[in-house]
Amino acid sequence: MTVDAPQTSSDNNPGDLQLYAKAKKVYPQSVKGRFRNFKWAFMIFALGLYYFLPFVRWDRGPNAPDQAVLIDFPARRFYFFFIEIWPQEIYYLTGLLILAALTLFLMNALAGRVWCGYMCFQTVWTDLFMLVERWIEGDRRERIKADKQPMTLPRVGKLISKHIVWLLIAWWTGGAWVLYFADAPTLVEELAFGQAPMVAYVWIGILTATTYIMAGHMREQVCVYMCPWPRIQAALTDEWALNVTYRKDRGEPRGSLKKMKARAEEGLPAGDCVDCGQCVAVCPTGIDIRDGAQLACIQCGLCIDACDNVMEKIGKPRGLVDYDTDINIQRHLEGKDSVYRFIRPRTIIYIVMISLVSGLMLYTLANRQLVDLNVLHDRNPLFVTLSDGSIRNGYTIRLINKASTHRDFEMSLVGVPEGFSMKAVGIESDDPRSMVIPIDQDITKELRVQVFAPPQADLDKSQSIGFNVRDTETGEAQLVTDYFKAP
Template sequence: MPDGSLATPAKVKLYEDHKTIHPKAVSGRYRRLKTIAIWVLLAIFFIAPWIRWERGPDAPAQAVLLDLTAPRFFVFWVEIWPQEIYYLTGILIIASLGLFLATSLAGRVWCGFACPQTVWTDLFVQIERFFEGDRAERIRMDKAPWTTRKVLRKAGKHAGWLALSAVTGFGFVAYFTDAPRLAVDLLTFDATYEAAGFFLLFAGMTYVMAGWTREQMCYYMCPWPRIQTAMLDEHSLVVTYDTMRGDRRGPKRKSQSWDERRGQGFGDCIDCGQCVQVCPVGVDIRTGEQADCINCGLCADACDGIMVSQNLPTGLIRFDSLAAQESRALGKPYLWRFLRPRTIVYSLLMLVIAGAMGWTYALRPRLDISVQRDRAPLFVTLQDGAIRNAYTFKVANKTRQNRAYALVAGGVPGAEVKVVGENEAETGEHTSHISASPDSVATYRVYVTAPRASVTAASTPLTFQLTDTANGDKDAYKSVFLGPAN
């Protein structure tokens, strides 16, 4: 510079400022489908914890209960124990495969119609629209200075958001404890610290995620938009824009006829921007397929409305596949293919896993035992020379009745079983008796004593066998009996 001073470098932002998206209200078949899906899913979510299901005395009467204190998972007639966590693993695998199948068929249709983030964001937008008006009015109000009317409308919106968040927080916690009792405890401020804490956590996260972050959850936090591209192929139905019909885009004058417009090289798209204005994530589908598009179809509803107003065929924006577009460009007929290698693989895997889970659950034993041998000391030598090992014995009674069992140990000749604290009367040589309360795990200290002459190795296989004295159900557990090396 002439005076020799250094120019101040311009500041360059590393990140683009967030632009608030105000989706416009729209009507149409996809909007109706979306509304139906939302209310059905909300009904299931909020009603399920209130359904009663009698399981007998001293058993929870809530149909769907994830009881972490018992701990048990109850889903109507199904009861899952902690050691059966593999059922939860199977459910998660089936859910993942179902998501893969849905994506391969119709893109991010899960994101557009059933994802909790989408469902609650849509509800929050409707509350916002009720208090602040539709898109244009909300934009004007955001730019306008603060007035009493603006404060009241904003306050009403946030009050509605907080009310819905509180109901949602209760709905989440109700799956982990008795719903009616939780409602009373929260209303009377008598809830436990854990229940109150999780209620506030879920309510707060709902308020933040559905009210403030909205589409940013999909943009920056959810990995699925990037993963789902690997599940798509040329036959997947996704929201598309017909470039051959729509381009070249441009506004249309009222005095301009369609023949004149087409003579000038313009297509059916009048560049009104309605497809972008109704999009909940702010995507312009006319620029091509995008990972951020959630396949909700609202842009198709908006575009169809414009096409009807212009006396043109609908479907400029629609659910379509790349293979169908290519076939139409070549003038060939196209038949959508549901059965494809990936859809067959996903479906078969789901059927196999679901069948295996159902089979194992139907045949699962009504009792289960586990044994842990004491590690210190490894064994004890008694005054008469006999060798004794100590074990912690657990029996899971998966029925709703008191059960009595006969316990024997085999594998070591002459071994005798003694259960600490239980009746030592024997029904046979080397047999002991234990019992278990309904739907509980009974824990016992068990001593196994064998003559010194029977212990011929430092480690001898030992099998505990438990038999239900009422119905004959049996279970066995393999352990070892330790003694001095000869």
């Protein structure tokens, strides 16, 4: 039995145009093969990583959280193993997003929708939900048969069990998500005793619902109707990208094994496709790859496994359905050999851009400073002339200690003539041009600083002034320049 592709309004007669295409239920059949094995392996890896990563510990010293991956909203920090990102360093996130987009483009240039078929969250969770469905309700044949028969008590029991397991997986998915935003063991305990913050329950509820609906009920409809990537991908791809394809030159004319044998014996053309429908039966989106490239094809490769199994059984070479390029489809029809071109301008551009962005990010990470200094000149007034003729400028100075230990910083004036001095509210110092600022670990300290130019100083309206901070122990320093304003 074959299952039709999801219907669209264009499938209808022009006079019977419908804006809503009713979803047709797809009953994907289990299959064994190399692509299926790869999908299982990736699913175990991805889900294992997602569910257990919050429990991995990473020692950052006595005053910092020890969760390896943590998005700490109250402290406004993102921790990823040895990396700690502050709000001022949000450009790292921009870099990561650019890298992700470029990697997706590169994957697309090499092997089409390989992301959709193997790595997308929707695919991974749908695969898991289908596995549960198969375990409880049976494979395709049993499910189709059961759906056609009247409801019985055992069937109701199976359906209830399936939805309970689906909901448990969905709940665990939402539960794992919130663990990335707080200390995981503590939050698990709070959740168990109903003492977690309300926002945690709300997010678990939202993710439980979306996972259950999208992976359990909507499945291929998310890929076909909701996701923008197939449309973007279609605009980005070219004829050299590998896609799951049916080799028409080999497969046609198709027909049952008996019919094809008879045709061959009569000396008539006989294709390798025995029209068994296995490639359609295993397809998670319910389409027939023999109809050519389709938006609904997520390129999961399961039809390749199905067809290879059939070919092996009937003693024909594998690869009637396989990853191949549009160029080769045409070449095969013309009786020519396959050609592949993985190194071409677009793949080179993507690789160069990925290398540049990753190199830049690694360089900035390796040279990341654990002290940060911001200087903001007062706008109103820009300067004040005091009764003795000296000029005063005010600044707001923000000093950030990104280390996990208390530090003493010496802040000094640089690049200004003799006689300049400074004072900071709440800090005592014997030296008029420098002061020591103690600052606790992992915090930002804001200071009101006043800089004075002596009377009769030869001043321009605006001259450069430098503030230098230096860790008294490690010597790590940062210099920021601003302006000193005068009449």
